[in-house]
Amino acid sequence: MINNRKYDVIVIGAGPSGVSSAINCAKKGLKVLIVDLNSNSGGQIYRAPPKTYKSISKKLEENVIQNKLSDEIKKFKIETAYNHTVWQVSPGFKVNAFNETSTIQWQSKSLIIATGTYEKIIPFEGWTIPGVIGLAACTVILKAHHFIPSKKIVLAGNGPLLMLVAYYVIQFGGKVDAIIDTSSKIDWIKSTLSLITNPKNFRDGIKWIFKIFLKRIPFYSNSTVEKAFEVDGGINVKIRNLKNGKAKNIISETIAIGHGLIPSTDITRLLRAEHIYDEQKGGWIAKVDRFLRSSISGVYIAGDGAGISGALAATDKGLLASSALLYDEKFISQTEFDHNTYKILKKLDKYEVFAKAIFKLNSTPKKLIESINNGTVICRCEDITKSEILRAVDQGAKDINQIKSWTRLGMGPCQGRTCHYATSKIVAEYLNCEIDNLGYLTGRSPIRPVPLDRVLGDFDYEKITKVEAAPL
């Protein structure tokens, strides 16, 4: 079903930055469409509970914020296309998406890409076994779906999400068997001065850590999950201390692991925008100016997509990107633009201090990359192991797209979203080069698998105009 509905601006992603930018544009009278794969606004950070859930009385803070976003979208009568997965974006701009029944195409003069991030997970032997999930997946289970994943759980990786998930598992009646953190306790103490610049998040952090401390949860610093395998009644988790080499095995039901966030560049890579590598901002990101304009005229990046600065900054980044759009399209004057953006830029500078501290806690230690065994599957979609990647490199594949052609890495349904970062790290380490030199995976459509029945739609075969075959 092709539907050529036209908009002034299409916002992809209904998280906090997508919503704030959509509202900013709608206030100036622009025709706005906001598209999201989920059934409601909120993005991942304020992920909405399923529509059938009926609130009793008290609510989680995240659910309250999500309600506010929903109300604002309604108040400003912004058109929404929830449950729509974007699979292709082409210049012009044409945005193609599919839902449960069909595909659709919209057109717009400008694009605001507010697709946020997905989780960075550094592979280990056994990370593919069912029962190993992302730490961010775990927060969604807890805070959006209101389940605990299992009676017992091991939390691994690094950064504040470890503490948040531990807090909610305990609060909701589950048991945390261990927390395994690649950072040291000193890293955490060093970060406090920067983290305190964001008092709200800092207070939350103290609350989480206090609970973990009270419950006397075994805490392994400077450590990682080296290996996991299934045993009767659960998963054997082999913990390795990256500093002193000591190992320990524990048995649990689920492992939730995450090492921070990776900006989503699917759409900007597809549009052939310029990208740069910035480890502190999450890896490969679309190159933007200080008002979040990408290298392509008419394409703006709101939220964490062009560098991670966190949920609190997301709303302001949405305002910044949309203000740039409004100014470029002459909906606001230079004076109004300067006035609007001056305060936002100042606020964002403050958030950067916090973001940098979080980045340090979420950094990927060299030893973590070195600890990956050769037999470990790196590309989950195509079952490509570390040794297969290194063999391709030995044979002459010196760039990530060559590695892709050589091995099929990144050619599966996830299009490299899960393995791109780790592969770059492994190869850069092996060749002792900068990740910039390896390049990034060229964006290819479809960015999400499209069910063919949606593309075909309903038609009567007899009614199709048949073209005669060309003469031989």
Added chain:
Amino acid sequence: MDLRVSNYFDRSNKVNINVNNKKIEAYEGECLAVVLFVNNIKKLRLSPKKRQSRGMFCLMGSCQECVVLIDDKKVISCNVFIKDGMKIKVGDFDK
């Protein structure tokens, strides 16, 4: 042990779904991937080359690991909400 947290929300109607011809109880509108996971149905499909079991992983529509068959169609189960009588196949369906 029911792993549902009911401090904040009431679920909708109790319904049955069918997973590999086994009846599973759930509430209408709950996320399929999560319901399977907490019912210890974690092995959702096999990987293409090594034929290793795979399951729910990212829960946000990125990794595509949680694919199952619903009414003989492949879908990512993290974006499916429970409906009464849903027929689901997991495991070695991808031949």
